Amino acid sequence: MPLFINRDQIFAHQVHLLEHKLRSREERILELETENALLHLRLAECLGKIRRNHAEEGEAQKHLQHQRVQQSTRSALAKLLSEVQVLKQDLREVFAVYVNFATELENQSKLLLEQVGQASLALQGHHGNNLHSLQAQMEALEHSLQEEKERSRTERERRKILHNTLVELRGNIRVHCRVRPVLPFDVGQGSVSAIGPLNTEEVVQVVNDDKVVVNCTRVGSPGLSKMFEFERVHGPEDSQDVVFEEVKPLLTSLLDGYNVCIMAYGQTGSGKTHTMIGSQAEDPSGPQREAQHGIIPKAAAELFRLISEKPVDSHTVEVSVVEVYNNEVLDLLAKEEDGVALGAKRDVITTSTGTSEVPSLSYLLVRSAADVMQLISSVLRLRARCPTLVHRDSSRSHLIVTLTVSSKSPNALALARRLQSIKKDMLRKEQKEWWSPRCRRANPTARQSGDERSTSSSSSPYHSPSHSPIHSSCPSPRDSITPAPFRTKLQLVDLAGSECVGMSGVTGAALWETSCINRSLSALSDVLGALAEHRPHVPYRNSKLTHLLQDAIGGDAKLLIMLCVSPTQKYMTESLQSLGFGTRARQVQKDTPRRKNTALKLK
Numbered sequence: 001m002p003l004f005i006n007r008d009q010i011f012a013h014q015v016h017l018l019e020h021k022l023r024s025r026e027e028r029i030l031e032l033e034t035e036n037a038l039l040h041l042r043l044a045e046c047l048g049k050i051r052r053n054h055a056e057e058g059e060a061q062k063h064l065q066h067q068r069v070q071q072s073t074r075s076a077l078a079k080l081l082s083e084v085q086v087l088k089q090d091l092r093e094v095f096a097v098y099v100n101f102a103t104e105l106e107n108q109s110k111l112l113l114e115q116v117g118q119a120s121l122a123l124q125g126h127h128g129n130n131l132h133s134l135q136a137q138m139e140a141l142e143h144s145l146q147e148e149k150e151r152s153r154t155e156r157e158r159r160k161i162l163h164n165t166l167v168e169l170r171g172n173i174r175v176h177c178r179v180r181p182v183l184p185f186d187v188g189q190g191s192v193s194a195i196g197p198l199n200t201e202e203v204v205q206v207v208n209d210d211k212v213v214v215n216c217t218r219v220g221s222p223g224l225s226k227m228f229e230f231e232r233v234h235g236p237e238d239s240q241d242v243v244f245e246e247v248k249p250l251l252t253s254l255l256d257g258y259n260v261c262i263m264a265y266g267q268t269g270s271g272k273t274h275t276m277i278g279s280q281a282e283d284p285s286g287p288q289r290e291a292q293h294g295i296i297p298k299a300a301a302e303l304f305r306l307i308s309e310k311p312v313d314s315h316t317v318e319v320s321v322v323e324v325y326n327n328e329v330l331d332l333l334a335k336e337e338d339g340v341a342l343g344a345k346r347d348v349i350t351t352s353t354g355t356s357e358v359p360s361l362s363y364l365l366v367r368s369a370a371d372v373m374q375l376i377s378s379v380l381r382l383r384a385r386c387p388t389l390v391h392r393d394s395s396r397s398h399l400i401v402t403l404t405v406s407s408k409s410p411n412a413l414a415l416a417r418r419l420q421s422i423k424k425d426m427l428r429k430e431q432k433e434w435w436s437p438r439c440r441r442a443n444p445t446a447r448q449s450g451d452e453r454s455t456s457s458s459s460s461p462y463h464s465p466s467h468s469p470i471h472s473s474c475p476s477p478r479d480s481i482t483p484a485p486f487r488t489k490l491q492l493v494d495l496a497g498s499e500c501v502g503m504s505g506v507t508g509a510a511l512w513e514t515s516c517i518n519r520s521l522s523a524l525s526d527v528l529g530a531l532a533e534h535r536p537h538v539p540y541r542n543s544k545l546t547h548l549l550q551d552a553i554g555g556d557a558k559l560l561i562m563l564c565v566s567p568t569q570k571y572m573t574e575s576l577q578s579l580g581f582g583t584r585a586r587q588v589q590k591d592t593p594r595r596k597n598t599a600l601k602l603k
């Protein structure tokens with residue numbers, strides 16, 4: 001037996017073994033695949049069964065649910081039916097009660113009607129005469145009440161006329177008071193102060209057309225009211241037209257030859273500018289805006305209306321506008337050479353006749369109220385204003401608009417015309433003489449002088465062809481034989497408002513303005529005090545304002561003070577101060593208002 005085994009044989013043997021193993025594995029795989037396929041089949045069967053079972057189960061559940069719903073619906077229906085039965089029963093009972101009640105009511109009303117019929121029959125029968133007499137008495141009483149009311153109204157009007165006449169005769173200052181409505185800025189900022197909340201309650205109330213009351217009750221102090229009486233009191237509901245109606249007669253006085261001054265006085269924000277100029281005066285057009293116009297535009301319109309009723313060319317009107325700012329008088333119509341308005345500083349002097357005058361003041365000739373308002377609107381831009389805590393458009397200066405009316409009486413006009421024709425005759429005569437050889441030799445300049453006179457006559461402002469305002473800063477030249485016109489002045493004054501610094505919250509330059517305003521207003525108060533007490537010295541010159549208005553306050557002009565008052569408790573102290581000022585002004589007995597001299601003067 002060979003000892004060495006061939007390597008090839010060993011390899012072949014191993015290959016054989018491996019092939020055998022492979023074959024047996026492949027067989028095993030085949031077996032497993034077969035098993036797998038069988039298992040898949042079984043699984044598919046099972047799944048099919050499960051699905052079928054699920055479907056059957058769903059159907060069963062649906063059925064069950066349906067049955068449950070049906071059952072609950074049935075029970076709810078049964079419950080509802082039972083409730084309806086109960087309700088029906090209740091309704092039947094209520095209806096029965098109602099029917100009983102209605103029947104009862106009908107019976108009762110029938111009974112009552114019968115009783116009323118019987119009673120009225122009885123009344124007619126027994127008391128018919130009494131009833132008639134009672135009715136007649138009632139009518140008579142109503143009639144006499146009406147008569148009484150009418151009599152008291154006439155009496156009040158007569159009393160007012162008498163009072164006004166007395167005021168005129170004694171030369172008293174007329175004082176009207178206007179209480180403005182509560183406005184949004186009254187309840188806005190400033191309604192709370194450092195010392196606590198300020199009340200916006202209305203404490204100033206109009207009692208009737210000549211009395212106003214201030215309810216001074218404060219928390220923790222006993223109730224106290226102060227009553228004030230003036231020539232006329234306007235309430236918050238009174239329109240600009242109503243306020244002007246009471247002022248209007250003064251315009252007639254102006255043309256009758258009296259100087260007139262209308263001055264608005266009151267604390268800041270009390271409505272002075274609203275009353276004097278109006279809230280829309282800077283854009284004067286349209287009927288609604290016209291209704292909002294204040295005294296100045298309305299007075300200008302009335303003045304020109306009255307003038308239009310007079311003979312043509314009998315009156316001319318010149319305007320000047322002055323501002324008193326920080327105790328300086330500024331001419332708001334003065335213009336630089338290039339035509340720019342600047343507000344030039346002016347002096348106030350006392351003339352030899354004791355009246356006050358502003359030398360070099362600019363006057364503009366105006367032909368209509370529109371001219372006046374155009375001028376005022378253009379200069380209002382120059383007026384000092386500053387927003388304060390009280391309101392946003394506070395005026396920081398006193399504004400004085402003066403309308404100077406120069407007029408010639410109809411007689412003087414006729415006389416002037418007659419003189420004019422005499423002058424022409426004389427000229428014609430002179431010319432004839434000049435042309436005669438004897439006269440030409442004796443007086444070679446006669447024609448020239450006649451021409452000069454006629455030229456100066458045509459340069460009179462009363463015959464100016466221009467219809468636009470004419471600028472002039474000196475008195476108008478007069479023809480040597482034209483009658484000297486007599487002049488009356490209408491001064492319209494919108495004073496700056498008295499101001500409590502704590503309330504208005506001003507600082508810096510505005511604080512200085514406030515102190516100047518307050519000083520000039522207290523100077524005005526001092527002047528009135530001196531006049532009321534007939535003191536020999538009246539301190540007109542303590543301030544430019546009083547010096548400028550000297551003739552109106554103490555002279556023979558008709559002076560109307562329009563007191564403007566804020567109604568809320570917040571401004572009560574200032575309101576009381578203003579009303580006190582008005583009361584003091586009424587005590588002044590000035591010179592009786594006098595007509596200006598209307599005598600014809602020939603130069």
Ligand SMILES: Nc1ncnc2c1ncn2[C@@H]1O[C@H](COP(=O)(O)OP(=O)(O)OP(=O)(O)O)[C@@H](O)[C@H]1O
Pocket residue numbers: 179180181183236266267268269270271272273274275279391393394395396495496497498564
């Ligand atoms: N009677 C009124 N009816 C309606 N609004 C008014 C009335 N009075 C005043 N006002 C309004 O109140 C505001 C303040 O009024 P106004 O400017 O006239 O006050 P003022 O007294 O001139 O104040 P100041 O002295 O600070 O210039 C304005 O907006 C004005 O339109």
